[in-house]
Amino acid sequence: MTEFGVDVSAEDIVDTLSFFDDWEERYKYIIDLGKELPPLAESAKTEQNLVRGCQSQVWLDSQLREGKLYFVADSDAFIVKGLLAIVLAAYNGKSAAQVADYDIDAYFDELNLLSHLSSTRGNGLKAMVQRIQNEGRAAL
Amino acid sequence: MSHFDVAEVRSRFPILQQEVNGQPLVYLDNAATTQKPESVIEAIANYYRHDNANVHRGAHALSDRATEVFEGAREKVAQFIGAPSKDQILWTRGTTESINVVAASWGEQNLTAGDRVLVSAMEHHANIVPWQMIAQKRGANVEPIPVDADGAIDMAAFESLLDERVKMVAVGHVSNALGSVNPVAHIIELAHKAGAKVLIDAAQSIAHWPVNMVELGCDFYAFSAHKMFGPTGMGVLYGKRELLEAMQPYQGGGEMIESVSFAGTTYNQLPYKFEAGTPNIAGAVGLAAAVDFVQGLDRSAADRHEAELLHRARAELAAIGGYPLVGKAESAVAVLSFVSDFAHPQDIGMILDQQGIAVRTGNHCAQPIMDQFGIPGTVRASFSLYNTHDDVDRLIAGLKKAKMFLA
Ligand SMILES: Cc1ncc(COP(=O)(O)O)c(C=O)c1O
Numbered sequence: 001m002t003e004f005g006v007d008v009s010a011e012d013i014v015d016t017l018s019f020f021d022d023w024e025e026r027y028k029y030i031i032d033l034g035k036e037l038p039p040l041a042e043s044a045k046t047e048q049n050l051v052r053g054c055q056s057q058v059w060l061d062s063q064l065r066e067g068k069l070y071f072v073a074d075s076d077a078f079i080v081k082g083l084l085a086i087v088l089a090a091y092n093g094k095s096a097a098q099v100a101d102y103d104i105d106a107y108f109d110e111l112n113l114l115s116h117l118s119s120t121r122g123n124g125l126k127a128m129v130q131r132i133q134n135e136g137r138a139a140l
Numbered sequence: 141m142s143h144f145d146v147a148e149v150r151s152r153f154p155i156l157q158q159e160v161n162g163q164p165l166v167y168l169d170n171a172a173t174t175q176k177p178e179s180v181i182e183a184i185a186n187y188y189r190h191d192n193a194n195v196h197r198g199a200h201a202l203s204d205r206a207t208e209v210f211e212g213a214r215e216k217v218a219q220f221i222g223a224p225s226k227d228q229i230l231w232t233r234g235t236t237e238s239i240n241v242v243a244a245s246w247g248e249q250n251l252t253a254g255d256r257v258l259v260s261a262m263e264h265h266a267n268i269v270p271w272q273m274i275a276q277k278r279g280a281n282v283e284p285i286p287v288d289a290d291g292a293i294d295m296a297a298f299e300s301l302l303d304e305r306v307k308m309v310a311v312g313h314v315s316n317a318l319g320s321v322n323p324v325a326h327i328i329e330l331a332h333k334a335g336a337k338v339l340i341d342a343a344q345s346i347a348h349w350p351v352n353m354v355e356l357g358c359d360f361y362a363f364s365a366h367k368m369f370g371p372t373g374m375g376v377l378y379g380k381r382e383l384l385e386a387m388q389p390y391q392g393g394g395e396m397i398e399s400v401s402f403a404g405t406t407y408n409q410l411p412y413k414f415e416a417g418t419p420n421i422a423g424a425v426g427l428a429a430a431v432d433f434v435q436g437l438d439r440s441a442a443d444r445h446e447a448e449l450l451h452r453a454r455a456e457l458a459a460i461g462g463y464p465l466v467g468k469a470e471s472a473v474a475v476l477s478f479v480s481d482f483a484h485p486q487d488i489g490m491i492l493d494q495q496g497i498a499v500r501t502g503n504h505c506a507q508p509i510m511d512q513f514g515i516p517g518t519v520r521a522s523f524s525l526y527n528t529h530d531d532v533d534r535l536i537a538g539l540k541k542a543k544m545f546l547a
Contacts (some may be wrong), residue, residue: 023161023494027545055502055517057484076516077484078546129379 002071003092004037010090012043014110027079034081037088037136040074051131054124056080069099069139071132075124083125086111091132099136144441150526152177152433156495162497166534171316171344171368171522172500174198176430180370183429184422194418196395210421213428214411220431221361222352227410230384231419231463234375235343238362239310239379241414242339243270245387246360250337253279256307258301258336260322261287262315262509267341271310285311287509291318291467295326302334309338313345317506317518318467319344319450319475328357337383347471347524348446350439353378365423370430374423377414391416425519436542440496442525446474449523449532456536462543466518477504477518483546485519491542492519497535 013033020026044061051058055119056077063070070092089125090107091099150156153175158165167175187209193202195210211226218226232238239393251257255269261284271282285301286294309331313324328338339360342351347368353361360383365374379387389396389407393416398406407413453476457463462481480488489501502517503510510517521535 024545027491027494056484058514069543075484077486079487081485 003072004085004088008033008036008085008089008109010086013086013089014107017111024054030082031078031088032083034075034078034083037071037074037085041070044072045074051124051127052096053127054080056124058084058124058128060128060131064096064139067095068093069096069136071135073079073128084128086115087125087129087132091136096136096139100133100140102133102136104133141545144438144445144525146445146528149437149442150528152179153526154178156526160496160498161494164228165537166497166531167247168348168521168523168527168531168535169498169500170524170527171367171504171520173372174347174369174524176369176371176426176528177433179433180426180429184371184426187425191419195421196412197359206421209428210419210424213424216428216431217376220435221378222354222377224354225254225381228353228378228381228384229379230379230411230414231356231424232362232375232377233373233420234364234366235264235341235362236270236364236375238339238360238375238377239267239339240270241390242360242362242379243274244288244311245390245414246337246383247271247274247278247280247308248387249388251275251280254305255280256301256303256306257282258273258285258298258306258331259283259309260285260293260311260315261292261512262318262320262506263310263312264316264341264343265505265507266324266343267310267312267339268508280307284508285309287320287512289513291320292314292469292470292471293320293322293327295323299330302330302336304335306331306334306336309336310341311338312341314348314473314475315467315506315509316344316475317509317520318469318477319472319522320467320469321471321473323471324358325356332357335425343474345473347434348443359383365427365430368430369433371423371426374420374427376427381410381413384414387414389413389416393417395419396430434473437525446525446527449527449529450474450476451523452529453532453535456532460536460539460543462547464537465473466513466515474523476521476523479515479518480543480546482543485517487546488519488539488542491545492535492538495538495541497536497538 045059049059049061056075058075061072075081155175191205193206195207214226214229249529263294288294331338337359340358342363346363357379361378366372396408396413396416398408463478466477467546485501498520501519
């Protein structure tokens with residue numbers, strides 16, 4: 001299976017988003033990114049994979065292959081799914097050490113539009129990032 | 141029929157005169173908290189500027205003044221809700237604490253194993269969880285009063301639930317999740333006939349209509365200042381005198397005692413028995429100013445204005461299509477709760493926010509009724525008297541845009 005973010009990098013996303021000058025274009029792009037996320041198998045939508053602290057349901061599944069971490073995430077809300085894609089682009093296919101050390105706040109800062117989204121409770125972004133970081137540390 | 145001058149009322153709310161995301165703010169999250177008029181903000185600021193001191197304590201001029209405004213606020217609130225005496229007005233942090241006081245203190249003494257507490261299936265968690273906590277401690281049960289598919293209490297089912305084991309019926313006057321107005325007078329009558337006490341959660345109704353405790357006849361009545369144009373951190377618990385007299389204090393500390401010694405402590409009289417520690421004096425001052433604000437309005441004209449907004453919003457929402465209404469009770473107030481056929485409520489909320497429109501999405505702290513309807517939550521636009529037809533237009537336009545985006 002191909003995970004999201006192996007072909008699309010975090011830099012690509014930062015570049016593309018910086019092109020847009022109104023929120024509608026940005027949100028359309030985010031929603032489209034979400035649509036590119038490969039769906040999470042129903043069997044992987046388990047209690048264990050459910051990320052707490054989200055208003056919508058967010059699931060995160062991970063795999064360690066040849067020393068690299070791969071994440072698959074899904075949500076029942078479109079915009080949240082797009083945000084998940086943005087986060088996965090930063091983490092997928094990286095080593096455990098890279099995942100654990102990645103400066104996600106700097107990435108969010110660069111993305112600008114995420115500044116308020118990433119701090120809002122309820123969209124689950126924080127909880128999801130924390131979980132990814134934990135998996136990175138656990139795989140060290 | 142008098143005309144309601146919404147532009148004039150609106151101009152008294154400084155926060156509403158701002159832009160959000162480049163557009164004039166449309167504030168439709170009034171069920172969560174209402175905004176504050178200049179007069180409330182000023183009253184609080186003035187209190188701190190001129191009168192601040194601790195109450196009932198210092199033998200000095202400022203303390204006397206603080207005590208006077210603090211107790212004056214209690215008198216004002218008593219008169220506002222038609223309570224027989226100001227001693228029956230207890231200050232709390234809000235509706236949640238008011239209900240917790242009753243559940244913990246009254247429940248401790250009055251619930252025994254096998255007793256039943258009835259709450260409606262659409263209660264806010266604040267009117268469910270405190271009852272569950274005391275019920276668990278006392279071996280009692282908390283049971284839901286069924287709510288029908290429209291979001292109205294099933295009164296026949298309620299009647300059949302009543303028996304001599306039911307000791308407390310705790311219901312909201314207005315549902316924060318759906319806007320349904322519950323027939324509280326009838327509920328109180330039936331509950332009393334069965335020998336149960338009644339607590340009314342008035343968090344969502346207090347801003348809308350005048351009430352009178354003596355006429356209503358409930359045993360306890362709870363509300364928050366912040367949902368009626370007053371400050372946060374301030375609430376009210378009204379109770380019948382004989383019930384409050386018999387209850388044990390909720391917390392111990394200063395103010396609530398008559399005398400303290402290591403041999404034993406005696407408690408102060410009502411209402412101080414329930415007010416341990418330095419109270420929220422500025423909160424009481426702000427609440428008093430909020431009462432003045434509300435009483436200065438033509439309340440029935442304001443109510444008609446809100447009803448018009450809701451009526452129009454419901455009709456235009458239906459006309460867009462794809463946004464099924466949740467909660468269609470015939471008797472409803474100020475709340476437009478809906479889902480969408482094509483996206484998650486959160487998506488809708490985020491798109492509205494980008495357009496400067498503030499709504500709330502989620503389960504609105506009323507998870508049981510969301511579960512009953514099989515939905516994760518709703519989008520809730522809730523109106524107050526300062527909202528305009530223009531706000532409704534903006535909401536509808538925003539929802540059309542969200543549909544274009546997401547459908
Ligand atoms: C019906 C209802 N009950 C209780 C509460 C709790 O009020 P507070 O948070 O002010 O204590 C709310 C507020 O959200 C409410 O809407």
